[in-house]
Amino acid sequence: MVTPNFFWTVCKSSFTVGLIGLTISDRVASIVPVRGFSMSPTFNPHESTSLGLFTDDHVLVEKRCLTDYKFSHGDVVVFCSPSSYKEKHIKRITAMPGDWISVPYSYDTVKIPEGHCWVEGDNPTNSMDSRSFGPIPLGLIRGRVTHILWPPQRVGKIDRKFPQSGLAF
C-alpha cells in the first residue's frame, strides 16, 4: 500500500508545481530567448556562429505591466506581430499615443493614434519595426523586458533609453 500512495503524492505535487509554474509564466514573468540582431547592441551584440541557441541572450519578461498598463517611452517590449500573429517580436517603444514621429525618407510626420505606440529596434539598419508596419495597438504587447539573464557575462538590467532622433514635437 505504500507504493501507490507515494506515487499518487508525487503526481499531485508535480501537478501543483506545474500549475504554479504555468500561472507564474502567464501572469508574472517568464524567460524568453532573443533571436536576431534588430536590437544590437542591447541584445545579441555579435554575429552568431553555429552555436545559435547557446549564445542567444535570454531575457526576463515581466507581465505585471499588463495589469497595471504602465508603458512608457524607452521600454523594451515583447509584442505579437501585427502582420503575422503567430510570431512575437522584441523592440523598444519610441513614441506613445499623441506623439508625432517623423517618417524616414519622406517629409511626412505621423501622429500616433490613441491606444497605439511606435516601436523601433536599436539597430535601425537590420530591424523590421514600426517604420514598416506603422504604429501598433498597445493591446498587442505581451510583456516588458527588464533583465538579461544569460549568458552570465551579460547579466544586467535593461534601462529605458530615450531616443534623441526621429521625434518631432
Next chain:
Amino acid sequence: MGTKNILLNVFKKYLAIGLVGITVTDRYGGVCPIRGSSMSPTFNPSLESFTDDYVFLEKFCLDKYKFSHGDVVIFSDPTNYKERCVKRILAMEGDYISNVGGVVKVPEGHCWVEGDNSASSFDSRSFGPIPLGLIHGRVTHIVWPPQRIRKIDRRIPQEGLAM
C-alpha cells in the same frame, strides 16, 4: 494541532482549485458579461430581460488561430487597450470590404469586425481592420439568462463584402 492541520488542508485545497481555475480561464475558456447593444439582437436585445447576457468564451482557437468569417470574437479595443469589445468577424486578410470612403483591402494578419446592430456599433468602420493578435477568444454560447441559453452560429453576411 488537529485544527492547524485541517486549516492547512483546506487552504491547500482552495489554493489548488484557485490555480486550476485561473489556468483554465486564461488558456481554455471562461464566462464574461456583455455590455451595450452593439450586437443586438444576438446579445442584449433591449427589452427582453433585466440582466446582461453572459457568454461562454473559448480560447482553443487562439492556439490554432482558426478564425473565420462570421465568428463572434472578443478583442482588446485598439483605441483603448484597457477595454474589450465583442463583435463579429466580417472579413479576413486578403478580402475586400466596401466602407464609407471606398473599398478597403484587409491587410495580412488583420480582420474586419462589425457589430450586428450597425446603427449603434463602434467597430472597424471607425477604427479600421484590427490585428488578429488582439483577439482574446471566440464566443460559442450564451449561458445566462436561462431563457436565452443557445449556441451562437456563424452568420455569413451577404452585403458589404466585395470579392
